[in-house]
Amino acid sequence: MSYLPATILFDGVCNLCNGFVQFIIKHDSAGRFRFASLQSEVAQQLLAARGISIVTTDPESVLLIVNDKVYSHSAAVLHILRRLGGVWRLLYAGILLPRFLRDAAYRFVARNRYRWFGREEACMMPTPELAQRFL
Numbered sequence: 001m002s003y004l005p006a007t008i009l010f011d012g013v014c015n016l017c018n019g020f021v022q023f024i025i026k027h028d029s030a031g032r033f034r035f036a037s038l039q040s041e042v043a044q045q046l047l048a049a050r051g052i053s054i055v056t057t058d059p060e061s062v063l064l065i066v067n068d069k070v071y072s073h074s075a076a077v078l079h080i081l082r083r084l085g086g087v088w089r090l091l092y093a094g095i096l097l098p099r100f101l102r103d104a105a106y107r108f109v110a111r112n113r114y115r116w117f118g119r120e121e122a123c124m125m126p127t128p129e130l131a132q133r134f135l
Contacts, residue, residue, distance in 0.1 A: 005034060006083060007046065008076075009063040012037025016109075016117040017062060025133070027084050035134050038063070060110050074102035 010017040021035055036043040050070055064076040071079050082092035
């Protein structure tokens with residue numbers, strides 16, 4: 001399956017979110033994704049261009065932008081896994097669960113992520129090898 005490049009916006013100070021980004025990078029040898037911290041100016045510009053405004057001091061969601069479509073919460077995670085391909089694509093079957101249940105589970109983890117996984121004082125800095133994939 002061929003995909004256009006997609007952009008993942010994530011909480012740059014969240015250890016869980018940074019771990020998820022590292023997981024994606026490890027499994028995305030085709031380079032299907034670009035990344036930006038939700039706290040960054042470029043992320044805010046991408047969202048504003050799509051009529052979306054979020055509070056960057058407490059971002060609740062990983063967002064996936066594909067062309068002009070923005071996926072949030074559980075839909076974003078499931079679409080990311082689908083685009084990774086391989087065995088990860090099978091987890092997209094979770095889309096069959098009612099969204100209110102998927103998003104309730106997502107929000108529960110999102111509300112507790114700092115307590116469970118910690119947070120950094122500043123956004124992660126990509127290695128020179130990965131810098132071209134970060135906006």
